Amino acid sequence: EPEVTQTPSHQVTQMGQEVILRCVPISNHLYFYWYRQILGQKVEFLVSFYNNEISEKSEIFDDQFSVERPDGSNFTLKIRSTKLEDSAMYFCASETDSSSYEQYFGPGTRLTVT
Amino acid sequence: AQSVTQLDSQVPVFEEAPVELRCNYSSSVSVYLFWYVQYPNQGLQLLLKYLSGSTLVKGINGFEAEFNKSQTSFHLRKPSVHISDTAEYFCAVTRLTGGGNKLTFGTGTQLKVEL
Numbered sequence: 001e002p003e004v005t006q007t008p009s010h011q012v013t014q015m016g017q018e019v020i021l022r023c024v025p026i027s028n029h030l031y032f033y034w035y036r037q038i039l040g041q042k043v044e045f046l047v048s049f050y051n052n053e054i055s056e057k058s059e060i061f062d063d064q065f066s067v068e069r070p071d072g073s074n075f076t077l078k079i080r081s082t083k084l085e086d087s088a089m090y091f092c093a094s095e096t097d098s099s100s101y102e103q104y105f106g107p108g109t110r111l112t113v114t
Numbered sequence: 115a116q117s118v119t120q121l122d123s124q125v126p127v128f129e130e131a132p133v134e135l136r137c138n139y140s141s142s143v144s145v146y147l148f149w150y151v152q153y154p155n156q157g158l159q160l161l162l163k164y165l166s167g168s169t170l171v172k173g174i175n176g177f178e179a180e181f182n183k184s185q186t187s188f189h190l191r192k193p194s195v196h197i198s199d200t201a202e203y204f205c206a207v208t209r210l211t212g213g214g215n216k217l218t219f220g221t222g223t224q225l226k227v228e229l
Contacts, residue, residue, distance in 0.1 A: 004157070031214050042202060042221045043158070048214030055214040091157055098215055101146055101165060103207065105157035 004106035006092050012112045016081050021109045023075045023092030031095040032075045033103060034067065036060070036088040043091065044102045049075065050098075082113045116141040116207050120220035127195055128228055133222045134192040137179075137205030145207040148217065149179055152202045161203070164188060175199065185220040199229045 005024045013019050014086045025032050029093075034046040049067055066078045079086055089110050093103040119138045127133045139145065146165050150158040162173025169181040181188045188205060205220040 017201075031218075033214065035217070038192055043217075045216045045218065045221040048140075056216055058216075061198060087171065093158075096167065101163055101215060102160055103158070103217065105150075107155070107157045 002104075004092055004094055004104050006090075006106035006109050008109060009107065010110045010112070012114065013082055015084060015113055018084055019079050019111065021077045021079075021090050021092075021111070023077070023094075023106055025072055025075055025092065025094030026096075026104055027073070029094035029096050029104070030072075031055075032069070033093040033095070033099060034077045035091045035093065035105075035110075037091065038085075038088040038109075046077070046090075079111075082111075087111060088114045099101050116145055116209060116218045117145075118205050118207055118218055118220035120223050122223050124207045124226065125222065126226045127149055129197055130145050130194050133191065133199075133225065134158050135203050135205075135225065137188045137190065137220060139186050139188065139205070139207050141186075141207060141209065144210045146210065146215075147179075147181060147206070148206040149177070149188075149190050150174065150204045150206060150219075151175075152204065152218060152222075154201075154215070158204065161190070195227045197227050197229065199225060201225060 007022045032049040037043045048055045087110045091108045092106040117140045148163045149161040164181045172178045201221045206217045208215045
C-alpha cells in the first residue's frame with residue numbers, strides 16, 4: 001500500500017540553524033500539508049500546498065518557514081533560523097484531491113532545537 | 115474558526131469492554147468530522163469520517179461514530195476493544211470550502227486497553 005514517507009525521523013539542530021524536513025507524498029496525490037505537534041499539545045496545521053503554491057497557512061507559518069516541491073516527488077519544509085520553540089514533531093500529509101477528505105500522514109520528523 | 119474539545123485525556127478500559135471517546139466541536143460554519151488514530155511511533159491514520167448522510171458512520175477496526183448536530187458532538191465507540199486498540203485517538207474537523215482541507219484537531223485521548 002502506498003504511504004507517505006518522511007526523512008529524517010529525528011533531527012537535532014542548534015538554535016539559529018536552518019533545517020529542511022523532507023517528505024515524499026503518495027505519487028498521485030495533489031494536495032500536500034504540514035502539521036506539527038509540540039510535545040503534550042495538539043496537532044496544529046501549518047500549511048497546505050496545491051499546484052505549486054501555498055493554498056492556506058496558519059499564523060504559526062511566518063517568514064521563517066517555507067515550503068517547496070522541488071522535483072515533483074519531494075515536498076519540503078524549511079525553517080530558516082530555528083528557535084527553541086520550533087522543537088516538535090512535524091507531520092507531512094497528502095491527499096488525492098480536495099473532495100476526498102482523506103489525508104494520509106507520514107510517520108513524522110522529530111525536530112529538537114538545542 | 116473551528117475548535118475541537120476532547121474532554122478525556124486518558125481512558126482506561128478492560129479488553130472486550132465497550133468504549134466511548136467523546137468529541138465536541140464548535141464552528142460558525144458547516145464542518146466535516148473525522149477520527150484519526152496514532153499508534154506509537156507512527157503517523158496519524160484515518161479511522162472514519164462524516165461528510166453527509168447517515169449520522170452513524172462506520173470505520174476501520176470495528177469503530178463507529180455518531181454525528182449529533184444539536185449537541186455538536188461526534189463520539190467514537192467500539193462495542194468490544196482489543197489490546198491492539200491501545201493508541202491515541204484524535205478528533206478533527208475541517209470546514210466546507212474549496213481548496214485545501216485544513217484539519218483542526220482536538221488534544222487527543224489516550225486509550226489504554228488492559229487485560
